[in-house]
Amino acid sequence: MTEPTEESGEDRLIARYFKPLATHPAAFGLVDDAAALIPPPGQDLVLKTDAIVGGIHFFPDDPPGLVAQKALRVNLSDLAGKGAIPLGFLLSIALPKRVDEAWLAAFSAGLAIDVKHYNCPLLGGDTVRSPDAVMVSVAVIGTVPHGAMVKRSGAKVGDRIVVTGTLGDAALGLKLRIDTGAATRWKLPREQQQHLAHRYLLPEPRTAAAGAIRAHASGGMDVSDGLVGDLAKLCRASGVSATIDAARVPLSAAARTAFAAEPALIEPILTGGDDYEVLASVPAGQLEAMRAAAAATGTALTEIGTVTAGHAPPSVMLHNKPLNFAQRSFSHF
């Protein structure tokens, strides 16, 4: 027999890098095989899982802390779109042999920032080997008052369509990573390049605005696969159509610079992925109250269109002419 202190490599990694993130009593400091969560009374649990994979959703040489934050944040963004507040998450990571302990230390340090910032502790996890790519799968649990989850299926004819923040930044940030000549062509000053690159690397989930969304939205979801395609999903689930005005879609200064230099960028701006903003329908009479409630949390809310009757895919108008896109939505499949 070996030393009493002997632990497996996985146990040691967990104790060192992940136990500090398991601040919820349900997690038993990760010494047990499972968490035991006492559900908060009167609340429904909102459940979501999303995975990100190296070489697909992030670049293998991206800073590990940002990879960890992105993995959690894409899930927190879904919760925000449902009007839910984070309760905690389960983490499953597959790591190739080349990933060393420094990588893992940076990964867990990044995660620690968001665990604290979003008050979303680690409830449990699994660390396994991968033959090649890093894969990070998060299952997040949020809460809403019973029956109050904002659904995709709630949009009603006449509702206004709103989005948080600015759209298209991440899609342009990804283009900047892939196409080295783009920054020059788009006449982007350095700080605008950095803004777009950062928006791709690190989503800003609209957790702060979840209460405003829950209080006022009739339907909602986060925008992760491009505005036009995600709006089509919202409409399909709600049995409605919609018209949006592309000129009203909120753009960052950087996206405006790029679009002015290359008008064809309207397509990736409106159909590219990784926005992680919230798209919602709101009864016209509640629009101003919702805008004020969101503004109180530092979240800009912009009206971009209206829910209409019928089952046609949403119309995207620009200066009173319909825009047509080859692919309305980002899909890996």
Add this chain to the structure above:
Amino acid sequence: MTEPTEESGEDRLIARYFKPLATHPAAFGLVDDAAALIPPPGQDLVLKTDAIVGGIHFFPDDPPGLVAQKALRVNLSDLAGKGAIPLGFLLSIALPKRVDEAWLAAFSAGLAIDVKHYNCPLLGGDTVRSPDAVMVSVAVIGTVPHGAMVKRSGAKVGDRIVVTGTLGDAALGLKLRIDTGAATRWKLPREQQQHLAHRYLLPEPRTAAAGAIRAHASGGMDVSDGLVGDLAKLCRASGVSATIDAARVPLSAAARTAFAAEPALIEPILTGGDDYEVLASVPAGQLEAMRAAAAATGTALTEIGTVTAGHAPPSVMLHNKPLNFAQRSFSHF
């Protein structure tokens, strides 16, 4: 604009292969971004995530239906070790381009069998691209009456140590896959080879015995990384030691045949992974009641040792002599 019925590739795959598994009302038939679960009153939720990766936990050419079942079952096994009943699960899969729709059809068909058999519906999921390996991550939710989860930390000095089923089969089954001469050396008849191979491919989680485990066990966990190492984890969490008798460890007829031909196999039998049986401590006075309750569900329970005082790693005795192993537990790290 395109046809009104246009959906993204991922949406189509989800509707075709996964919606039929989402029978719980919380899942909204997978048309929403998230599930909204009304927690069952008076119950704690037991949460666990475990991932399996092609080339690491299964062979890339294993039947996809069995891969799906294994991914769910390794998580159900954890629930059983905690005395918990399945409520539902979230599924996150990363698939390389070479995986075609026939693979996915077989994968979901396998999953459908277990969703029904274990009454564990799909609550939500995510399907992403992988550059190379298939990764399947499951986050399972179970229930126990409030405060009743069986913990790793509950073993008391004097308690008996019990295991369900038979141990070592999967480790031998894996050796048969890797070492083509083993079946002959071990003098294994064909049906015994098949038994061991099947035990590696398809775990049998002890879900049926969860009630018996919860009613009688002082501490428990599933055996997934080898008996000796997992017993050490149970002891460490409980602040105790233990002595087990290797001769009492329950073996299948196939494992007995192999062990008789090659006595050194005692090491993989006691330290190899993938058993997915339950290891528990039980007060001596409750042993017979626990055995009877387990037997009523068709689950064999075998006493293999005793919890002792101290913090030394568990002793494994064979014919009154201690056995020593190079590595007590399976670990990919």
